[in-house]
Amino acid sequence: AVVEESLGVKPGDILVVKVYSGASGVERTLKVKVVGVMRSFLKGFVGAFRLNLVVVPLDWLQGSIDAGPFVNTVLITVKDKAQVQPLYLALKETYRDAQVYTQQSLLDTVTKVFTALNAVFSVISGAALTAAVITTFAVMSITVRERLREFGLLKAMGISSREILLSVVVEVALIAAVAGVAGVVTGFLGANVVKDVLLRMGINFDVPIAFRPHYAALGMAASLAVALIGAVSPMYKVARLRPLEVMQLWR
Structure with a gap:
């Protein structure tokens, strides 16, 4: 994992992370190995507030909490601009719960x-x-x-x-x-x-x-x-x- 410097850890340390998943907020405890530390981009800007970020591979996290494959963003490129609007309408019709955006x-x-x-x-x-x-x-x-x-x-x-x-x-x-x-x-x-x-x-x-x-x-x-x-x-x-x-x- 790559973590924020505010957590006070260094590469090679083992970090215990609690993850809450599901509608009921089931608590999962995961252990990750720190491979990198990133600087807090909010340091000094909002006082003592820190994000305490922990960045891990998405597929590893999904497998660790039994969430299954999940994709939150799909980027689609079309060669013909005339096809953008029909594709947009088709996606909206097919995936009613998804948010579909065009470049425009x-x-x-x-x-x-x-x-x-x-x-x-x-x-x-x-x-x-x-x-x-x-x-x-x-x-x-x-x-x-x-x-x-x-x-x-x-x-x-x-x-x-x-x-x-x-x-x-x-x-x-x-x-x-x-x-x-x-x-x-x-x-x-x-x-x-x-x-x-x-x-x-x-x-x-x-x-x-x-x-x-x-x-x-x-x-x-x-x-x-x-x-x-x-x-x-x-x-x-x-x-x-x-x-x-x-x-x-x-x-």
């Missing part, structure tokens, strides 16, 4: 799963973007409130609302650009750190993490768009400012 049905199932995951992640992303817009709006509103006298004095000096708005837009764009770059760098480095941590924990997660410039550009564009959307209302307030109103608000 499995692909459809996987597609549905990923579609559901995309929907969940879209909702999470939408909530995050909404929170970012609200936060930007709040920060810009506070900033405008604190700089009312400055904007009023600029208007009193003859600077047009358009020029003031342009300066605010440039300021928001610069902040958003810096935040976007910081987010891209943090995300890329953070992904590599998480990967290294998982590998050090013994989890086989050696997935290459590549830097994609178009995704980075998309993230920075989203950062700029969120910042500008959140700043629309405060900027509109700046555009309507009058020097006299500023002095009244500042009292």
Whole structure:
């Protein structure tokens, strides 16, 4: 048998395994010789939980518990795709208690799963973007409130609302650009750190993490768009400012 390292045995040891078979759960005690030890792929990922796997040949196990020959999976390959559906229907009709799948049905199932995951992640992303817009709006509103006298004095000096708005837009764009770059760098480095941590924990997660410039550009564009959307209302307030109103608000 090949066993998981969490059982604390080594090749050559004799392991006693209890197997429960049948509808009534009859207990059988089997002795197996350890020929190999495999690393736990869940080590460090779910705490102290272990699978305690013991892998033995299927025919030997069936003979040891008098279960008889049993097959749980049959793979059928056809040369003509047109025969897939008729064969599927024939198998369903012949083996009513069996679960029959075609390649297309499995692909459809996987597609549905990923579609559901995309929907969940879209909702999470939408909530995050909404929170970012609200936060930007709040920060810009506070900033405008604190700089009312400055904007009023600029208007009193003859600077047009358009020029003031342009300066605010440039300021928001610069902040958003810096935040976007910081987010891209943090995300890329953070992904590599998480990967290294998982590998050090013994989890086989050696997935290459590549830097994609178009995704980075998309993230920075989203950062700029969120910042500008959140700043629309405060900027509109700046555009309507009058020097006299500023002095009244500042009292």
